[in-house]
Amino acid sequence: MRTYEIFLKRDxxxxxxHAGSIDAPDDELALLLARENYLRRAEGDLLxxxxxxxxxxxxxxxxxxxxxxxxxxxxxxLVAAHRKSQREST
Amino acid sequence: MNPITxxxxxxxxxxxxxxxxxxQQHTEWIGIAPFLEEDMAFASIAQDELSHAALLYxxxxxxxxxxxxxxxxxxxxxxxxxxxxxxSAQIVEVACTGWAHALVRxxxxxxxxxxxxxxxxxxxxxxxxxxxxxxxxxxxxxIRHADGLIDVLLRTPDSADRLxxxxxxxxxxxxxxxxPVAEEAEAVEAGVASAPFDTMLPEWTDRVRTRFPDIDIxxxxxxxxxxxxxxxxxxxxxxxxMNKVRGIDPTAIWSDATVRQ
Numbered sequence: 001m002r003t004y005e006i007f008l009k010r011d012x013x014x015x016x017x018h019a020g021s022i023d024a025p026d027d028e029l030a031l032l033l034a035r036e037n038y039l040r041r042a043e044g045d046l047l048x049x050x051x052x053x054x055x056x057x058x059x060x061x062x063x064x065x066x067x068x069x070x071x072x073x074x075x076x077x078l079v080a081a082h083r084k085s086q087r088e089s090t
Numbered sequence: 091m092n093p094i095t096x097x098x099x100x101x102x103x104x105x106x107x108x109x110x111x112x113x114q115q116h117t118e119w120i121g122i123a124p125f126l127e128e129d130m131a132f133a134s135i136a137q138d139e140l141s142h143a144a145l146l147y148x149x150x151x152x153x154x155x156x157x158x159x160x161x162x163x164x165x166x167x168x169x170x171x172x173x174x175x176x177x178s179a180q181i182v183e184v185a186c187t188g189w190a191h192a193l194v195r196x197x198x199x200x201x202x203x204x205x206x207x208x209x210x211x212x213x214x215x216x217x218x219x220x221x222x223x224x225x226x227x228x229x230x231x232x233i234r235h236a237d238g239l240i241d242v243l244l245r246t247p248d249s250a251d252r253l254x255x256x257x258x259x260x261x262x263x264x265x266x267x268x269x270p271v272a273e274e275a276e277a278v279e280a281g282v283a284s285a286p287f288d289t290m291l292p293e294w295t296d297r298v299r300t301r302f303p304d305i306d307i308x309x310x311x312x313x314x315x316x317x318x319x320x321x322x323x324x325x326x327x328x329x330x331x332m333n334k335v336r337g338i339d340p341t342a343i344w345s346d347a348t349v350r351q
Contacts, residue, residue: 001125022127029238032231036131 003052004030008044016048027051094154094215097276100177101283102218103167104271104318105206106146107178110168112199113139114332115182115192124189131235135196138228143168145221156217169333173321177271180313181263183322190252191260193243197236198257198264201297204229205290214281240301257305261298263322265291266313 001023007016019038024030034049066072094102116136123129144164149156151163181199186192207229211222243249268288277283299307336342 023125024127025242026238028234029242032235032238033127033131035231036134036235037127040134 001025002030004034004049005052005055006034006038007048007050008038009046009048011045016046019043021052092154094150094282095273095276095280097271097273098154098215098280098282099150100271101274101277102146102150104177104179106143106150106167107176108182108199108267109139109146109203110143111178111182111328112203113137113143114328115186116196118331119189119192128239132196135232135235138225138232142221142225142228145217145224149215149217149221154215154217165336169336173325173329174319176321176325177318178321178325179263179267179269179318180320180322181260181267183325183328184260184263185324185328186260188252188256190243190249190256193236193239194253194256194260195264196232197240197301198260198298199267200229200232200236201301202264202267202290202294204233205294206287209283209285209287209290212284218282237301254302254304257298257302258310261305261307261310262313265310266318268294269313269315269318272317 002025003021003023005021006019008019009016022030022033022037024033030049030051031047034047038044039047113136116132116139119136120129120133123132144159147164147167148159151160151167181195186195204226207222207225210218211226213219213222240253243253268291270286270288274283274286278286295307298305
């Protein structure tokens with residue numbers, strides 16, 4: 001058995017969203033089983049499936065170094081506070 | 091629209107009973123199919139077959155007038171007849187307790203069913219024509235599902251042997267699908283069907299041969315034709331299971347649709 005990840009999209013502007021995963025022996029059955037397991041109630045208009053073995057995966061070690069850089073969260077609040085304090089001190 | 095003739099009603103009941111019992115048999119794999127995804131898929135296909143049965147029973151129930159479906163009238167035809175009055179084929183009545191047999195029956199049945207709907211796709215009976223269009227959209231996926239599983243299983247010698255045994259066991263019963271009801275000719279004369287169902291037997295046989303080339307289909311003895319009046323020995327138990335819950339309270343209301351009526 002292979003494991004496949006399933007993404008569904010409705011017509012319109014919604015993006016593809018992860019719906020779940022299934023086990024299937026090959027691609028053809030994966031498509032057919034996904035149809036009967038995830039699309040029985042018109043949950044989407046379009047289907048993407050990918051064999052999990054074909055996913056490119058960034059693991060925790062790969063992602064973690066960027067988790068301690070709050071200066072990249074540029075929401076402008078710190079700058080605004082700084083300018084306000086400068087105005088008030090002059 | 092003219093009311094349907096008794097012969098046409100029999101023709102439609104045979105089709106409806108096959109769909110109904112096939113759906114019922116498939117649903118009995120819920121929870122025990124070989125793997126979770128198949129469990130769900132097989133039951134989902136079963137629901138499709140049950141919905142086809144409901145469409146066909148509805149046509150008989152309101153004499154082909156195309157009115158809104160009457161759930162109680164449909165249930166009466168589906169559940170409340172005596173064994174002798176059913177017109178199902180023995181292939182949908184026999185108990186298939188092994189997965190190989192259930193899967194092979196799924197393939198044999200749906201291959202025949204797909205051909206059967208083509209006989210009524212241009213029917214003069216409008217609700218039947220609509221039902222055929224509805225069913226045809228689903229049937230191509232049923233066949234792909236059965237073919238997909240069989241393709242995978244044939245690669246393993248043990249599985250291939252089990253499938254071959256199932257085909258040999260079930261072929262004679264499957265041929266009984268083409269056993270016509272008496273007066274089927276009325277349905278053809280009335281323009282309800284374009285031809286008798288047994289005219290599809292050669293095409294069906296060709297497809298069986300292509301799918302299972304190692305089986306000598308010529309050596310299979312065809313079943314005795316009874317006009318679908320003889321029930322298989324497994325039928326009474328099946329009918330009892332179907333009515334087990336319903337029989338607890340026959341007056342119970344089962345759906346919002348029924349409440350609204």
